Amino acid sequence: MAAELHRRGYPVAVTGSEPEIPIAREVAGMAGLPDTAVLAGQLDILDLAALVADSSLLGCGDTGVGHIATATGTPVGIGVRAHPAGPLGPAGQRSARVAVGW
Numbered sequence: 001m002a003a004e005l006h007r008r009g010y011p012v013a014v015t016g017s018e019p020e021i022p023i024a025r026e027v028a029g030m031a032g033l034p035d036t037a038v039l040a041g042q043l044d045i046l047d048l049a050a051l052v053a054d055s056s057l058l059g060c061g062d063t064g065v066g067h068i069a070t071a072t073g074t075p076v077g078i079g080v081r082a083h084p085a086g087p088l089g090p091a092g093q094r095s096a097r098v099a100v101g102w
Helices: 002-007 020-030 045-054 064-072
Strands: 057-063 078-081 096-101
Touching: 002 020, 045 064, 057 064, 064 078
Parallel strands: 057 078, 078 096
Antiparallel strands: none
């Protein structure tokens, strides 16, 4: 997803915690993103929430950042290993869609 969005000219950022910096760099490299796209280890929770709220789309695993996207109204695609396909999110705001894979 990141590679295709980048190819189409959309700005893409890869986030994560400080211990996830090597993984974020690997993901960015595989997607052909510049080093500046890696924001892992640089954002506190408020900065992350602001980034998600200002984003046009979030692609993520089944993690808290997906819940931030739902809460802020940011469209989100969640990739999970095993989950019944369907909408996710807080009751009454089920806007996320699940993509089951692996």
